Amino acid sequence: MDKDEFTVTPWEVKGEIDYDRLVSLFGTSYITPELLKRIPGSSGNLFLRRKIFYSHRDLEWLLENHEKGKSFYLYTGRGPSSGTHLGHMLPWIFTRQLQEMFGTQLYFQMTDDEKFLFKEQLTLEDTNRATYDNMLDFIALGFDPSKTKIIVDTRDIAHLYKIALKVSKKVTFSTAKAVFGFKNSTNIGSIFYTSIQSAPAFIESEMRGTNVPCLIPCGIDQDPHFRVTRDVAPLLGYYKPALIHGKMLPGLSGGKMSSSGEAAIYTTDSDEVIKKKVMNAFTGGRATVEEQRRLGANPDICPVYHHYEFLLEPDDDKLKKTYTDCRSGALLCGECKLNLLSKVLNFMKAHREKREKAKEIVSDFVFNAKVM
Amino acid sequence: MDKDEFTVTPWEVKGEIDYDRLVSLFGTSYITPELLKRIPGSSGNLFLRRKIFYSHRDLEWLLENHEKGKSFYLYTGRGPSSGTHLGHMLPWIFTRQLQEMFGTQLYFQMTDDEKFLFKEQLTLEDTNRATYDNMLDFIALGFDPSKTKIIVDTRDIAHLYKIALKVSKKVTFSTAKAVFGFKNSTNIGSIFYTSIQSAPAFIESEMRGTNVPCLIPCGIDQDPHFRVTRDVAPLLGYYKPALIHGKMLPGLSGGKMSSSGEAAIYTTDSDEVIKKKVMNAFTGGRATVEEQRRLGANPDICPVYHHYEFLLEPDDDKLKKTYTDCRSGALLCGECKLNLLSKVLNFMKAHREKREKAKEIVSDFVFNAKVM
Numbered sequence: 001m002d003k004d005e006f007t008v009t010p011w012e013v014k015g016e017i018d019y020d021r022l023v024s025l026f027g028t029s030y031i032t033p034e035l036l037k038r039i040p041g042s043s044g045n046l047f048l049r050r051k052i053f054y055s056h057r058d059l060e061w062l063l064e065n066h067e068k069g070k071s072f073y074l075y076t077g078r079g080p081s082s083g084t085h086l087g088h089m090l091p092w093i094f095t096r097q098l099q100e101m102f103g104t105q106l107y108f109q110m111t112d113d114e115k116f117l118f119k120e121q122l123t124l125e126d127t128n129r130a131t132y133d134n135m136l137d138f139i140a141l142g143f144d145p146s147k148t149k150i151i152v153d154t155r156d157i158a159h160l161y162k163i164a165l166k167v168s169k170k171v172t173f174s175t176a177k178a179v180f181g182f183k184n185s186t187n188i189g190s191i192f193y194t195s196i197q198s199a200p201a202f203i204e205s206e207m208r209g210t211n212v213p214c215l216i217p218c219g220i221d222q223d224p225h226f227r228v229t230r231d232v233a234p235l236l237g238y239y240k241p242a243l244i245h246g247k248m249l250p251g252l253s254g255g256k257m258s259s260s261g262e263a264a265i266y267t268t269d270s271d272e273v274i275k276k277k278v279m280n281a282f283t284g285g286r287a288t289v290e291e292q293r294r295l296g297a298n299p300d301i302c303p304v305y306h307h308y309e310f311l312l313e314p315d316d317d318k319l320k321k322t323y324t325d326c327r328s329g330a331l332l333c334g335e336c337k338l339n340l341l342s343k344v345l346n347f348m349k350a351h352r353e354k355r356e357k358a359k360e361i362v363s364d365f366v367f368n369a370k371v372m
Numbered sequence: 373m374d375k376d377e378f379t380v381t382p383w384e385v386k387g388e389i390d391y392d393r394l395v396s397l398f399g400t401s402y403i404t405p406e407l408l409k410r411i412p413g414s415s416g417n418l419f420l421r422r423k424i425f426y427s428h429r430d431l432e433w434l435l436e437n438h439e440k441g442k443s444f445y446l447y448t449g450r451g452p453s454s455g456t457h458l459g460h461m462l463p464w465i466f467t468r469q470l471q472e473m474f475g476t477q478l479y480f481q482m483t484d485d486e487k488f489l490f491k492e493q494l495t496l497e498d499t500n501r502a503t504y505d506n507m508l509d510f511i512a513l514g515f516d517p518s519k520t521k522i523i524v525d526t527r528d529i530a531h532l533y534k535i536a537l538k539v540s541k542k543v544t545f546s547t548a549k550a551v552f553g554f555k556n557s558t559n560i561g562s563i564f565y566t567s568i569q570s571a572p573a574f575i576e577s578e579m580r581g582t583n584v585p586c587l588i589p590c591g592i593d594q595d596p597h598f599r600v601t602r603d604v605a606p607l608l609g610y611y612k613p614a615l616i617h618g619k620m621l622p623g624l625s626g627g628k629m630s631s632s633g634e635a636a637i638y639t640t641d642s643d644e645v646i647k648k649k650v651m652n653a654f655t656g657g658r659a660t661v662e663e664q665r666r667l668g669a670n671p672d673i674c675p676v677y678h679h680y681e682f683l684l685e686p687d688d689d690k691l692k693k694t695y696t697d698c699r700s701g702a703l704l705c706g707e708c709k710l711n712l713l714s715k716v717l718n719f720m721k722a723h724r725e726k727r728e729k730a731k732e733i734v735s736d737f738v739f740n741a742k743v744m
Contacts, residue, residue, distance in 0.1 A: 157530055188548050
């Protein structure tokens with residue numbers, strides 16, 4: 001693979017992602033400073049201010065409607081194939097912030113069917129375990145259960161299936177093949193699956209019997225699904241869902257982006273394991289201390305720096321100082337890693353406690369179409 | 373289309389069907405006289421005796437297990453796209469007889485999702501109406517609600533979806549394309565659908581937590597679905613369902629087989645309409661009375677005769693007399709049609725009454741996985 005090559009699909013992210021190229025490849029729009037001003041509280045939001053969430057579809061339309069008093073709801077989700085790592089939680093945290101900014105309803109979809117279908121080795125028992133596990137991490141982030149419901153595809157299929165059928169009737173194999181790169185050897189469940197991921201984008205309209213705008217915050221890798229959803233929407237008489245796209249938190253092993261294994265910090269990792277992962281992280285540093293003092297290092301390619309930037313250093317001035325000290329050679333990688341480690345351990349300590357408490361309120365988040 | 377050409381797929385039946393050629397094309401087996409002897413009460417059964425149900429898969433295995441005390445269950449169904457006609461009810465009546473012969477549990481699947489997906493013009497409201505309509509005809513045939521449950525795909529999807537996912541993971545687009553003739557323009561719901569039709573073949577095994585043999589009585593046009601089901605079964609650790617295949621009741625307009633419109637007698641047709649359909653039926657008769665008296669007619673190509681044979685003349689001697697009198701020219705088409713009309717009207721009169729009563733017990737047939 002050339003340095004410039006990268007792959008971003010809902011099921012595979014590899015290579016060094018060129019996020020600007022994705023905007024033109026996918027045909028999305030940048031969140032401009034003008035647009036940002038229309039989001040209440042956006043300047044106080046790390047993810048928007050730092051362009052971690054940087055691209056969108058129809059956000060302007062959504063905000064215009066909101067300004068006119070037409071409320072929207074939020075929809076995001078998770079494919080439960082394994083435990084939860086920091087990179088997974090990033091869009092969830094942003095979603096919670098959006099929910100607070102706008103006071104909206106949120107549906108969180110656990111696509112356990114997707115993971116079962118797309119991962120050869122996974123059983124439904126595996127995805128069921130991962131669903132519960134991921135759910136705890138989601139709930140631990142502090143969502144308001146009166147406004148937040150978790151849809152588990154295999155459990156709540158009765159509420160999704162009719163909408164999914166309507167979507168699936170409007171999507172040909174040609175389209176699915178073109179959008180997702182399916183082959184003749186792809187299983188027929190995987191081919192159908194995108195219809196299920198479309199369903200929550202229309203579920204509020206179905207339940208209320210009138211069209212309700214929907215905003216989907218997600219990693220930009222999920223955009224292909226929602227391109228299909230958006231193409232189908234007018235054919236079924238629904239609004240197209242608006243989207244707000246985020247970048248993916250780089251893995252600690254550096255270079256290539258990855259969402260699993262050694263490269264990521266899981267919420268179930270012990271402090272020992274976290275320490276090992278952080279201290280062994282790839283950095284933008286030099287081969288020797290002497291060289292680094294003399295020439296400085298490169299934070300732009302450093303996953304340790306990106307962990308500060310994406311999530312763990314909310315103070316812009318401190319982040320800037322880290323950046324300049326790294327560039328100048330004043331900050332060495334060991335010290336920088338220790339600082340990150342301390343932040344990660346603090347985050348995880350608090351998260352573990354909230355995660356334990358989450359176990360007691362899981363049932364408050366169960367989706368029930370009748371009471372929504 | 374040549375005279376010899378015909379099409380038999382789960383969604384299209386046209387041309388003059390060569391049922392022997394289907395056995396070799398599909399790779400099924402004839403129900404031999406030896407096998408017939410092993411079915412208790414088969415000699416008293418019109419459909420078996422007259423080879424209306426004439427082909428099978430693994431029926432021998434099923435009967436052997438049954439003889440050893442291993443009970444099986446029955447599964448059949450209906451795609452609710454329109455009202456019910458005599459041809460639809462034929463396999464249901466046979467299924468009820470099988471249920472009585474063996475004292476087994478029966479699942480009847482209403483594939484409303486299938487009809488919605490495969491018929492461009494149908495809405496889910498249309499298929500919902502047809503489902504209720506067809507259900508009444510099914511129940512009117514006298515099924516025992518304690519042993520018979522109706523699965524409506526969109527209503528009962530929660531009980532089917534996980535099994536369907538497991539099936540769909542084992543079926544590639546190549547396979548679905550080869551079996552069903554799908555194209556790139558086929559919608560992704562239709563491609564997935566066969567997984568849903570497979571589910572009831574495994575549902576009893578899933579619910580009991582142990583493998584239970586399943587027998588599927590159906591029109592031979594449905595065999596492609598269950599070839600897929602049977603191929604997948606061992607990969608998922610289930611028994612392959614056994615099948616018993618029936619011929620399709622020819623339409624009254626003759627020549628080409630058809631299941632709709634003028635060619636078929638619907639349970640909601642008035643006596644006037646039925647009379648018109650029967651009296652206008654195509655027959656194997658001659659151009660003039662004189663010619664027919666002299667040369668005789670041909671019952672083998674006559675849908676009026678086939679209506680006697682398939683359902684409405686249970687007395688073999690009387691059926692034989694009709695056949696020979698037709699051949700000899702002693703029986704003219706007008707008289708024969710009037711006789712059939714009288715039988716159809718009697719059947720429908722009784723059916724309408726039972727259909728009305730069925731409305732009161734629909735809820736007794738609702739599928740509920742927990743109580744089965």
